[in-house]
Amino acid sequence: MSGDELENYESDMELQLYREYKTVVGLFNYVVETERRFYLANQVDVKTLSNAGEVYFELTLTDAWVWDIYRQGRFVKSVKVLTFKDVNVEELNRDEFQIPKEGLES
Template sequence: MNPEELDAYETDLELSLYREYRDVVRLYRYVVETERRFYLCNEVEVTPHDGDDLWFELQLEDAWVWDMFRPARFLKQVRVLTFRDVNVEEMIHDDAEVADFFDE
């Protein structure tokens, strides 16, 4: 595969992933961001652990992960351990549509 074909392949994967995100985002209650991943989920528990360094343990249930190279993005349970920042947001769904930035 030459570099142009590889770029086109990755662009198609990312576009497909965005479309999947757009289709499933309303099924979830929380957005969870870590330094490595972006998740949507319906249940999240964050447990800080003190010690020499502060670290966090996250338990997610009924989740979807933004990862274009993963064949299965729907996950029953996820456990994340991290020393980095964690962002958890509860979404409010209204009647507005998620923007379709790309015409099909």
């Protein structure tokens, strides 16, 4: 496989993943960003822990979707994530993902 073919394959996979994200985002309550991954989840628990002066975070996500082009099954029932960088958790506003009723009238 040439470099161009590999780049095209990865671009196609990323586009498919983005389309899947747009389809499923309305099913979730939270967006979670770590230094390595992006998740959608319905429940999020973040614990700040320390060991020998090092601070890290333990996340428990329930009913989650993982942004990863190389992962076959992106939906997971429960996942624990350890990260040593900051964690960003945002609650989604479901109204942003709905078509206004006045837009449906003809």
